[in-house]
Amino acid sequence: MNEEIEIAGIKVPKADWDATPPSIQALVLVLSERLDHQSERLSQLEEKLNKNSKNSSKPPSTDGFGKTVAEKKRSKKPKNRRPSVTGSRQVRKLQASEDCDRVEEVMPTVCAECGSALHGLDSHPHRHQVIELPPIEPMVVEYRLHQLSCEGCGHLSRAELPIGVSASGYGERLSAIVSLLSGPYRQSYRQVCSLMADLFGVSLSRGSVGRLREEVSASVSAPVNEAKRYVQAQPVVHSDETSMPQGNRDGRNPQGRKGWLWVLVSPLVSFFEVVFSRSQASAKALIGESFSGIVNSDRHSAYGWISLENWQVCWAHLKRDLTAIAQRTGVSQEIGEALLRREGRLFRWWHRVRDGTLSRQQFMAQVEYLRRGFKAVLAEAASLPIAADEKTPLAKTVRTCRRFLKVESALWTFVSTPGVEPTNNAAERALRPAVIWRKTSFGTQSQKGTLFVTRMLTVTASLKAQGRNILDFLTQACLAARMGQAPPSLIPQPTLTDKSLPEGDIPV
Structure with a gap:
């Protein structure tokens, strides 16, 4: 019975292998080793090529338009959808007739079938409402600052602007709208100038847009800091981070370090912050080193300092x-x-x-x-x-x-643990607007720009979770800063909490 040996994964008769010249044996072994190396390299390249949002941290936007690895299974059962009254069009909820600014009674005069004259009233007419916006004209208030001469010494004294009137020449609501367009709605400086001119007939320069952004950013600084302390005191928080480049136009980033946008999410308040680090020190500063609640995050090493009892891995x-x-x-x-x-x-x-x-x-x-x-x-x-x-x-x-x-x-x-979710979707969704903002603006060019971005993200995410109006909040914050008063708070009041959510639960 011929004895067999395994050479390069293949069993061959030992007698045949012994009869093979040594040079051929060496060549076979070298080629076998090289083939194993190439196979390993090919497997690595194939795995790298097949990476998508389903098997890696790549975002879904990078998957392209081709078929994914696992096609979505579509149910063959007919969807039980309620047809609308007007076919495929969505029916808009009508306002009460007494809330309308004007009601027009439209009466048919002749029969559509025979042409006879029609008389009387319909007790339940079909109601059709049209929503229109009136022409918006800016309201201009002129302050005449008189200068009077003293009869005693002859010194000229000029009146000062009343408290709350900005020397910039723009009101608090206009400043809030500019920040809203430039912030959450991600419009460029030029686009903001065009929109203000087209919608409101207000002429702005790009420099004015920048100054108004800085004013509103400063006016919400205290509420944002208060929001950070509030989130750090919650029993359950979600945390995540993504890159956010910051330029060196103001000389605050001479080494060109990469910025990281961190987010801390609770049910009704979120906090955003950009730092030049993705380390444990940054995570401790964001969450609070003495935090005693539960942190929901991914397995990034920056969260390794959290005890396993206080950590939910996504x-x-x-x-x-x-x-x-x-x-x-x-x-x-x-x-x-x-x-x-x-x-x-x-x-x-x-x-x-x-x-x-x-x-x-x-x-x-x-x-x-x-x-x-x-x-x-x-x-x-x-x-x-x-x-x-x-x-x-x-x-x-x-x-x-x-x-x-x-x-x-x-x-x-x-x-x-009630109130804890198995995934970190809350933080992922909170970062999504910031990622879109980053893609359209390529980050920020100064520290002031970064502060504006993070503060507006904090304000927007928190107010949306509470169902509060963002424009009203920014207007009140800007007016409070001009009047020297306390700004409005981002902390939810008892009347603003969402009663449909169980206490402590985080919507994902």
Whole structure:
């Protein structure tokens, strides 16, 4: 019986291999090693090429228009939609007739069928309302500052502007509108000038736009600082960060350091801040080193100082990593699919908890068994032997599972703690307007510009969560600064809380 040996993964008769010239044997071994290296390199390039928003931290906007790895499954069941009265058009809610500025009675005079004259009134006529905007004209107030001469010494004294009247020549509401257009609505200086001229007939220079932005930014400084202290005192917060470039036009960034926009989200108040660091020190300064609540975030090392009992690691980020593992081949695929099955089961149960069809106690009991299986798969994968410098797909999988095991207990905080979500979607959604702002403006050019951006983001996100009017708030803040009075607060009042939300729950 011929003995076989394995050469380059292929079994060949030992006699044939021994009969092969040494030079050919050496060539086979070199080519085999080179092939293994090229295969490993090809796997790395394929994985990098196949990265998308489903298996990495790339945003959905980078996926393009082609088919994604996992096509969305469309249900074949007909959607049970209620047809509107006017077909496909959405019916607008009508105002009460007494609230209308004018009511026009339109009467038919002749029959549409036979042409006979019509008389009488319809007790329930069809109501059609038209909303129109009147021509908007700016209101100009002239202050005549008289200068009088003293009869005793002859000194000329001129009256000063009344308290609250700005020397800039623009009122507080106009200043608020300029900041609103330049801030949350992301219009450039030129576009703001054009809009003010077209909509209100007000001529502004780009320099005036910049000065009004700085004034409004300064007027909301105190409310924004108060919002930071309020968020840091909440029992549950969501945190995330993204890049936000800042130029050196004012000499405040001579090294050209990269700016990072951090956000801290609570149910009704959010706080934004830009710093030149993504380190643990920045996270501690944002959240508060003595913070005793629960932080919901991704697995970024900046949050490593938080105790596992006070940390909820985002399952959305975790799912992307598991998807990347499952899209590899061999053992990695088996590990990824096993973990994804448990992740899918976990979220099916969680959705039932949120819908009220599964009690918290039942959920906790079911998760206990699932958690043991999830941890066992991670431990088995983490125990696989790999070299320290190995870069194969399996080595990546093993290292990822080892990192998961280090924070494993922080994956399940939401299970037993009401008010904690399994994902960090609240912070992700809060950052979305900022990301769009960054893409259209390429960041800021000065520290004042950065402060304007972060303060407007804080004001906008907080007021929207509370259902308050942003323009009214900015107007009141600007007027208070001019009058030397206390500014309005971003802290929610009891009458402003959303009663539809359970106490402590964060909408995601």
